[in-house]
Amino acid sequence: MTVDIYWRIHMEGDQPSLRRRVRSRGGFAPGGTAPGARDGQDDGYSHADYMAEVAGAAEESGFVGGLLPNFPHTDDPWAAAATLARETTSYRFMVAFQPGFLHPVQAARMTATLQRATGGRIVYNVISGGGGPAQLWWGDKVEHDDRYARTSEFLDVLKGVWHGSHTHHGRFYRVENAGLPEELAGQPFPEIFLSGSSPAAIDAAGRHADHYLSWLEPFEALAEKFDAVRAHSATPPRFAVRVDLLARESEEEAWAEIEAGWRARPRGSGAQEGDSVGVRRSRAFLADAGDDPRALEVAPNVWGGFSQLRDGPAFGLVGDYHQVAERLDQLLDLGVDAFILAGIPHLEEARRVGRHVLPLLKGRTS
Amino acid sequence: MTTRSTARFHVVLPTRSPAPAALPPFVTDVRPALADSAGRAAVAADLSGWAGALVPFDPDGQESLTVAAGVLRRTRHLRVAAEFHPAVATPVYAAKLSASLQRFAAGRLGWRLAVDLDPAVARAQGDFLTGAARLARADEFLTVAKGVWRGGPFDFRGDFYEVVKGGFGAPLSSSPFPEVHLSGTSPEALELSRRHADVHVFSAGDDLAALIPELPGLRHGVHLPSIDAAGEYAALGVTEFFLRTDDVYRLGEHLKERAVDR
Numbered sequence: 001m002t003v004d005i006y007w008r009i010h011m012e013g014d015q016p017s018l019r020r021r022v023r024s025r026g027g028f029a030p031g032g033t034a035p036g037a038r039d040g041q042d043d044g045y046s047h048a049d050y051m052a053e054v055a056g057a058a059e060e061s062g063f064v065g066g067l068l069p070n071f072p073h074t075d076d077p078w079a080a081a082a083t084l085a086r087e088t089t090s091y092r093f094m095v096a097f098q099p100g101f102l103h104p105v106q107a108a109r110m111t112a113t114l115q116r117a118t119g120g121r122i123v124y125n126v127i128s129g130g131g132g133p134a135q136l137w138w139g140d141k142v143e144h145d146d147r148y149a150r151t152s153e154f155l156d157v158l159k160g161v162w163h164g165s166h167t168h169h170g171r172f173y174r175v176e177n178a179g180l181p182e183e184l185a186g187q188p189f190p191e192i193f194l195s196g197s198s199p200a201a202i203d204a205a206g207r208h209a210d211h212y213l214s215w216l217e218p219f220e221a222l223a224e225k226f227d228a229v230r231a232h233s234a235t236p237p238r239f240a241v242r243v244d245l246l247a248r249e250s251e252e253e254a255w256a257e258i259e260a261g262w263r264a265r266p267r268g269s270g271a272q273e274g275d276s277v278g279v280r281r282s283r284a285f286l287a288d289a290g291d292d293p294r295a296l297e298v299a300p301n302v303w304g305g306f307s308q309l310r311d312g313p314a315f316g317l318v319g320d321y322h323q324v325a326e327r328l329d330q331l332l333d334l335g336v337d338a339f340i341l342a343g344i345p346h347l348e349e350a351r352r353v354g355r356h357v358l359p360l361l362k363g364r365t366s
Numbered sequence: 367m368t369t370r371s372t373a374r375f376h377v378v379l380p381t382r383s384p385a386p387a388a389l390p391p392f393v394t395d396v397r398p399a400l401a402d403s404a405g406r407a408a409v410a411a412d413l414s415g416w417a418g419a420l421v422p423f424d425p426d427g428q429e430s431l432t433v434a435a436g437v438l439r440r441t442r443h444l445r446v447a448a449e450f451h452p453a454v455a456t457p458v459y460a461a462k463l464s465a466s467l468q469r470f471a472a473g474r475l476g477w478r479l480a481v482d483l484d485p486a487v488a489r490a491q492g493d494f495l496t497g498a499a500r501l502a503r504a505d506e507f508l509t510v511a512k513g514v515w516r517g518g519p520f521d522f523r524g525d526f527y528e529v530v531k532g533g534f535g536a537p538l539s540s541s542p543f544p545e546v547h548l549s550g551t552s553p554e555a556l557e558l559s560r561r562h563a564d565v566h567v568f569s570a571g572d573d574l575a576a577l578i579p580e581l582p583g584l585r586h587g588v589h590l591p592s593i594d595a596a597g598e599y600a601a602l603g604v605t606e607f608f609l610r611t612d613d614v615y616r617l618g619e620h621l622k623e624r625a626v627d628r
Contacts, residue, residue: 027469027537048439048470072462073535079466082435086402101459105492109429116428117436119400136530139458139510139522157492176489181426183382 003332005358006094007058007350008242008342009051009066011074015344018246018261018309025345026050026075047075048083054346055084055091061354065092067125067193067242067340071311072137078110085117093118094193094340096125099154100140100147105178107154108161112184120188125213126151128196128204142172148200155192155208162189193240193338197225199232206233211240211338215313218298223334238337244306244316245343247324247357254318255294261309262293301327310344325360332364373600374417375593375621376447378610379404379437381427404428407614408437411444414618418445420608423480425487431463438471447476447547451483452503453493457510457527461543465515465534468541476545478567479504481555501554502526508546508562515543547587556580565606570595574602593617 013028015021024032026047034050036043058066068077081093093114102110114122128147129135135142142150150172157173160166165179179185194209196202205212212229214222222241230236248254296305301319306312317324328339343349380403389395408419419437421430434448454460460477467475481504485496495503506524513520518533533539548555548563551572559566559581567587568574578586587606588599596607611617 044472046470046472047466073538075469075538076463076466078432079435079463079470082432083439083467083470085436086400086405086439100456102455103453103492105490106429106454110432113429113432117400117402117432133531136528137458137532139456139527139529139532141528173492174489174494175492176494177486178490178492183427184429 001337003336003363004064004240004338005062006092006338006340007054007061007063007066007353008340008346009054009058009068009080010342010346011069011077011080012071012311013047013074014050014054014346015310018257018344020261020264021266021309023311025347048080050347051080052084052087054350055088057347057350058354059088059091061350062358063341063350063354064090065094065121065123067094068096069125070096070098070127072134081114081122082110082117085114085121088118088121090121092121092123094123094125096127098127098129098138098140098147099151100129100135100138100142104154104157104173105161105175108158108180109184111190112162112180112187115187115190116184122190123193124190125193125195126155126208128201144198145200148196148198148204151194151204152207159189194237202229202232205229205237209237212237213240213242213340216241216243216302216315216317218302218315219330219334222331226335239335240338240340241331241336242313242340242342243328243331244312245324245341245349245353245357246303246316246318247321247343247353249320249356251320251323254320258293258303258305258309258318262291262305265308312342316342321356322360325357325362328357329362329365332361333366372605373596374606375618376418376420376445376587376606376608377407377411377416377614377617378420378422378589378608379407379433381422381424381430381433402436404433405436405440408441408444408446410614411618412441414615415622416444416614416618418447418476418606420447420449420478423449423451423478425490431467434475435467435470438467438474441474443474445474445476445545446471447478447545449478449480449547451480451488451491451493452507453488453491453495457507458514458529458532460507461511461515462534462538464511464544465538465541468544469537473542476547478547478549479508481548481558482550498554501558504548505558505561512543512562515539551577559584567606567608568604574599574604578603593621 013023013026022029027035034045070077077095081095128151153170153172157168161178165177168175191210193211193213194205195213226239246254293305297303301317301323303318304314306316307314317327383401383403421433430448434446437446503526506526510522510527514532517539519531520533522529545564547565547567548559549567565585565587566581570590586604588604589608
């Protein structure tokens, strides 16, 4: 079985490097590009134009598509996928969303419309929610464990509607004779990537996920997590890991980049509220690193300081091209079936990783 | 300045795909599998000078916000309104998705809210609300969507929605809120329009002479089967004309010529 390798797309705007935490690409910081200014006037470009370049680079560099994440401060992945659908040819749009955002009938209709426009290139990253203040920001009052019950019901209704006339009277949703019209019927149902580190999440993943998606954690912790999912699933899902890479020709060059970013990082950021078990797990791995970023290298090339240098999870891989490829091979040996890779800036690093890292992968040894 | 000179024409885009013609077997057939009839019609409208387009809510067709996103990407000037009903999404999410579309398309998106639906259609969409509550929900939906769009912190507790410390930051809050189109002739529908609409859209045959004075400060639109009657409605104060046509490009040219003749 082949391994699907995705490349993340930055819905929050992109940084030109890890050395300066400014998201100047995509209109999230003044004075940036796409949109930008030309002779003092708006240049007529938008974030969608830059994202189209990243999607194109990913497509040409060996990635099957990209994860489009979704947070209060970011652009919206449904909007981005629908905007870029016809500008790509093989790119799969992994759209992140929470079941609380959309009614399942609407989700089915939007998805089928996109499947039609793309020839079946939509993939789901279903998020049950980080909880706490952010959930109420979205206008969602459902409690943590209930949100996973809702996710299960949401996917049941969505699948029911997708495959025919469906009537359902449940705890969260009601529909009567709901189905897709002929114009939208018969499209492939998207693959589902489910995330979540809590027992409720793992239980939902066991029932619905094609892929159980985790952030990178120290490899032993990741292996335990996969074991827990296997133990809770009648048919174990495939496993996917989201990994940031900083890969360079030499190891010294790679760490020099980290050190420069570390010196320039804004202090005291990165605190997140909410009931996300994933966030708590990540923090628990990391002691205070002080001034030496290498103190966060919990295992060779596994570095836990990325969240200090850009938005997103803590762990990623740092090293030369061979080292990074070797760690990815080790993850395959742990049972990983799919990767969502990322690097800053997303445009140039997609090409770099496609040219220098992916060709070195050897695949599973066991 | 006459009312006629401000007439704006909007094409109602197709949401279903015509079956491809059956070519004789000896004709080499390399037609692409993925047709985009709404996108083609929208580009024709943009090239030939139409002011706008409407992607209708069509339970038997493609989903309107998704189609609108593709149409906005393919066009430069056309204003594109997507019609949907409030049960499709939370108002926060509808606003969030739309904020990105506005950013990607320089503020050309509009919202047509379908408040009244046939009850069987509504239940098939997962929407069991009936009667006056539908207008009350639409009111809350627009209040919350506009509230979060303006920035935060935004708090709201209503019969249908609740938001705590909500509201978009820059740059999502920087684009204009989508132009809101509403319709209906009941006193409650007119009241909703007074509170929220930029454009109130009538059907041909509504008593516009009586209704338009009840909606001061709004623009008024009408759906017409052909442009022949446009002059008569323009005289009543209608400025937005919605037409369904297969002949988008030629009609656009014709409308341009008419404008020049004046």
